[in-house]
Amino acid sequence: MRRSMTNPVMAVLAEARRQRAPLFARWCERERETFLPASPAAVARFARDHAGLGVERLWEAVAEVSRTHAALGLADPTAGAPVALAIDDVAGVSPPRSWPGGWKERFKALPHDLKLFIADHETKRERSLRRTQHALAHANKRLTQIQPAPGATEEDSTDEAASRHPDAGRPDRSDPHRD
Numbered sequence: 001m002r003r004s005m006t007n008p009v010m011a012v013l014a015e016a017r018r019q020r021a022p023l024f025a026r027w028c029e030r031e032r033e034t035f036l037p038a039s040p041a042a043v044a045r046f047a048r049d050h051a052g053l054g055v056e057r058l059w060e061a062v063a064e065v066s067r068t069h070a071a072l073g074l075a076d077p078t079a080g081a082p083v084a085l086a087i088d089d090v091a092g093v094s095p096p097r098s099w100p101g102g103w104k105e106r107f108k109a110l111p112h113d114l115k116l117f118i119a120d121h122e123t124k125r126e127r128s129l130r131r132t133q134h135a136l137a138h139a140n141k142r143l144t145q146i147q148p149a150p151g152a153t154e155e156d157s158t159d160e161a162a163s164r165h166p167d168a169g170r171p172d173r174s175d176p177h178r179d
Helices: 009-020 023-030 040-047 055-071 081-091 101-107 112-146 155-165
Strands: none
Touching: 023 040, 023 055, 040 055, 040 081, 055 081, 055 112, 081 112
């Protein structure tokens, strides 16, 4: 029986090359998937399998797949809905609450970075809307404090104004031309 002898230097070099390879390439080798050209379904499965990496590292790995395909003139397997849905599952980006149902479904097919932009914009819009509503409520409250009650007479409102501003009903004694 003859045993094949592996050169230890070659084994170390092969392992180093394997570790330097993009994460997706190593995953393809392990899962017996085609690295180039990759299918959108394979990239989506890769994204789901590597959910534990976190969305930032996973997004970088998927972007590397996209760059590799673009550099070789191949179709981008990351641009379709399967990859976007898989990354959304990991990231937890949900469609804006203010959007109608049909648009929410279309939101799911957008690229991840566009979804993040829209979600951030929607959060800022909602925050601004809440601030505006709060300011309006505060202004309405102040207005009701300033306006006289519906059955009040002119004297009542003058007395009320004088009670709030002690100098409101008195003549100005600092005026030298007063009669």
